[in-house]
Amino acid sequence: MRWMWIDRVIELEPRKRMVAIKNITLxxxxxxxHFPATDSEPALPVMPASLMIEGMAQTAGVLVGHAEGFKEKVILAKVSDATIDEDAGPGMTIRYSAEITQIDEQGAATKGTIELLDHANADAGYRQIGSVNLMFSHIDNNRSGIEFPEHNFVFGDGFKTLLRTSGIEVEA
Amino acid sequence: MTQDDIFEKVQEVLVDALAVDDDEVTPEATLTSDLGAESIDFLDIVFKLEQSFGFKIEQGELFPDNVTQDPEFVQNGRVTDKGMQTLKERLPHADFSKLEENPDVTKVGEIFTVDALVKFVERKLDS
Structure with missing residues (x-):
């Protein structure tokens, strides 16, 4: 089973932009x-920053995959830049907004923002807590000529379910 | 745009793409050995050059495409004469001096110096 780090796609502008949300739960x-209590400190449950980067990678990766009808195997190849300034804890909602800045036969570059909604202060709305810029490779067109299995092992059932439950049509 | 202007913009692209310091990006520095570029960085550099200079770089135009996987061009881990000739024809901007001294296929990355990128951009802007 694919470990999904986004719960729902809420906006999709094909080949341009996608927005997804993730609800953090205890x-x-x-x-x-992450992090358990110690002798001197109480527990501090916060979403690991590395998993926020993965959440952005899934958001941007689906956007890049969708651009070519999920024919390409889209692999995260490089985290060009990542800044996360605040912790996000249980009961909060993360919003990932990803945008394709460039795309060609070999891959794509994306830029994105991470925003946080604290439901205890929902009137304040989402506020930006980070940004993540990524590079994806269309691995069948990799420069080194390495061959990969024919079936698209990147976009499996997990992603198809996510898209379908978000109201986005996907081929069965 | 003068050669110095082009160099400065290429330097910015490489500092951004490879997370290196300005002073590491000298004209003779090689992208792989000296600046640590890996496979995906070449695509990143292409994207950033396109954005910075406003032109389109076709696949294989700046960096070779699969030449080193072709058995006609590489035999026993060494670039053949035909391979060398093909690379030179496809990549007139590259610096082949080190590769000609030692045509080991693992040294192909050495042909991409910062100066080679500057020459490539100059040619693109002139054409």
């Missing part, structure tokens, strides 16, 4: 280890 086991 049911996620890793939050209890």
């Amino acid at each position: 049911a996620e086991e890793h939050l209890h280890d």
Whole structure:
């Protein structure tokens, strides 16, 4: 099973922009280890920054995959830049907005922002807490000529379900 | 645009794409050995040059496409005469002096110096 780090796609402008949300919940086991209580400090459950980068990678990756009808195998190849300034905890919602800045036969570059909605202060709305810029490779067109399996192992059932439940048509 | 202007913009592109310092980006520095570029960085550099200079770079125009996988061009880990000739024809901006001394296929990256990128941009802007 693919470990999904976005819950729903809320906007999709093909080949240009996609927005997805992730609701953070205490049911996620890793939050209890990130960070557990110590002798001197109480537990501090926060979403690991690395998983926020993965959330952006999934958002931007689906956008790049959708651009070519999911024919290409889109692999995260480089985190060009990532800044995350604040912690995000259980009961909050993260919003990932990704935009394709360039795309060609070999891959794509994306830029994106991470915003946070604290439901305890919902009137304040989303506020930006980070930005992540990424590079994706269309690996069947990789420069080194390495061959990969024919079936698209990147966009499996997990992503198709995500798109379908977000109201976006995908081929079965 | 003067050669110095082009160099400065190429330098900016490489500092941004490869997270290196300005002073590391000298004309003779090679992208792979000296500046640590990996496979995906070449695409990043192409994208950033396109944005910076406002032209389109076709696939294989700046960096070779699969030449080193062709058995006619590489045998026993060394670039053949035909391979060298093909690379030179396709990449007139590149610096082949080190590769000609030692045509080991792992050294192909050495042909891409910062100066080679500056020459490539000059040719593109002139054409």
